[in-house]
Amino acid sequence: MNKYLLNTLIIALLPLCILCQGREEGFVRTDTLGKTKNIKFIGLPIAFYTPETQFGVGGGGQMFLLNNTNRYNQRLSNILFSGIYTTAGQIMFNVTPQVYLGKGDYFIDADYLFEIYPNSFWGIGPDTPEDNEEQYDQTTHKVQISFLKRLPPHLNFGLTFNFANHQITEVEEGGILASGTVLGSDRTVISGLGAVFNKDSRNDASAPTDGQYLRLSAQFSSEIFGATHGFNKFVLDLREYIPLGGKSILATQIFLENNFGDVPFQGMAFFGGSSSARGYFYGRFLDKSMYVLQTEYRHRFKPRWTFAAFGLIGSVAGDTEELLEFRSIKPAFGAGVRYKLLKDQGTWLRLDFGSGRDGQSGIYFGVNEAF
Template sequence: MTKQILNNLLFIVLPIFLIGQGREEGFVRTDTLGKTKNIKFIGLPIAFYTPETQFGVGGGGQMFLLNNTNQYNQRLSNVLFSGIYTTAGQIMFNVTPQVYLGKGDYFIDAEYLFEIYPNSFWGIGPETPEENEELYDQTTHKLKVSFLKRLPPDLNFGFTYNFANHQVTEVEEGGLLDLGTILGSDRTIISGIGAEFNLDTRNDIGSPTDGQLFGIGAHFSSPILGATHGFNKFTLDLRNYEPLGARSTLATQVYIENNYGDVPFQGMAFFGGSNSARGYFYGRFLDKNMYVVQAEYRYRFKPRWSFAAFGLIGSVAGDASDLLRFNSVKPGYGAGVRFKLLKDQGTWLRLDIGNGKDGQNGIYFGVNEAF
């Protein structure tokens, strides 16, 4: 554990610019490689650390459309892309266009992801034992396209198309996935449409100190559209950021996910990770239903330095009525530090140490706040 902490601290002081698992706000705008009257291009190195990936390095870039701006919040249309290799043997290529139309009255938000991803699987349910862990390899092509309409000043709603092709290429002999009884153990295609609604009054995306985000999503995967399994996914994301004086903020989040139908394990709710349940490996527990309630106190003790302490509870279950069973509740807690890279640019480096139930723990190093 000490060695991992030291490695993360070394990455903080290295003269390299970083991105976590975010969007354009995760990039530090550093080296402008090309600029015309309408387009600006920036090349960027990438580095991060999570328990699921270990250290990740790579490169990417971002193209800004200078004449295509959201008039409500002054965000530019852009296309962001990256290529990453991790010490866990994972390869990821990602392209995410974000385009504003009608000066921000309409918004196209898209993402394409290709990855070769060795991962761990413990089974399905809230109480899978640690000794169940087995390794598997998966190759994924994923596409998401959302078209949203803005109702000024803060309301957005629209429709989404989701496609994912998950090909499990290698499993452990005699393991749970090798038995073939778990949906998605060989191949899963998710294809369907959905609807999204959100009310966003945050004063900043990467590190908000005031405002709220209320998001609702409904997504459907259907064999009519080429899916291997038919199921429905509903999500609720409620966040509040309450200033406590000039330097402090109390951030809270309630996240609920419910899935109904023939849900492959790739489409289930994944508990853990660097954003929703720090202290648990992302996917350590998974099932059809999940909730996470977390709170974080943030204190800016210097203009470019802040401290955070967080706590959370959550769980997964096959039946939503079982989510609040006392013996399946999974608590987590931890703390971390943040450093603002540039005085006039709102990008923060984040280092968190999280602890969970039964010795679960994790170190998370990336960009901007967890939520």
């Protein structure tokens, strides 16, 4: 643990600015590489750490469209791309365009991900034993495109198209995945349309100190669109940020996910990770339904330093009724610090330690708040 903290602090002392994008990534911004009247391009070296990836390094860039601004919150249209290699042997390439149309009245939010991802699997359900762990390799192509309409000042709604091709390339001989009894144990294609509604009144998307965020989404995977399995996914994400005096806030989140139909394990709810359930390996528990209730106290004890303490409970289950019985509750708690890299820019380094049940724990180094 001391070694991880030392390496993290060395990275944190770099006089650079870190941005955040994607599942487990931190971006270190360098100087502007190119700028015209309409476009600004920035280079982005990358460094981060999570239990799932271990240390990750890479590079990329972000292109800002300077004449294409959302008039409601002054966010610029941009295209972000990155390439990453981790010490766990994972390779990831990601492109994320975010384009505002009509000065923010319409919004195109897209994401393309290619990854070669060695990972761990313990089986499906809330009570899988630790000694079930087995390794598998998976190659994924994933595309998501959303087209949203804004209802001023804070509401957005629209349609999404989702496509993911998961190819299992290697499994452990004699393991659960090798038995062929788990949906998705060889190849899975998830493809279909969906709908999304959100309300976002946060004063800052990356490290909010006031406001609310509500997201409701429904995704439908169907063989009509080339999917190998037909199922439906419904997600509720509700967050609130309550100021407590001038230096502290209380952040809360309720997250619910329900899947119905023939759900491959890649499409199930994954419990754990650096955002929703710190203290548990991302995917340590997975099933058709999941809930996470978490709260975090954040206190800025110096202009550029913040202390945070968090606690959560959650679990997974085979259906909604079983989930609402609140069996196999998985608690976690932890603490961390944040450091604001530049006085005039709201980007924060984050270092957290989380501890869960049965010896589960994790160190998380990245950027901006977990939620």
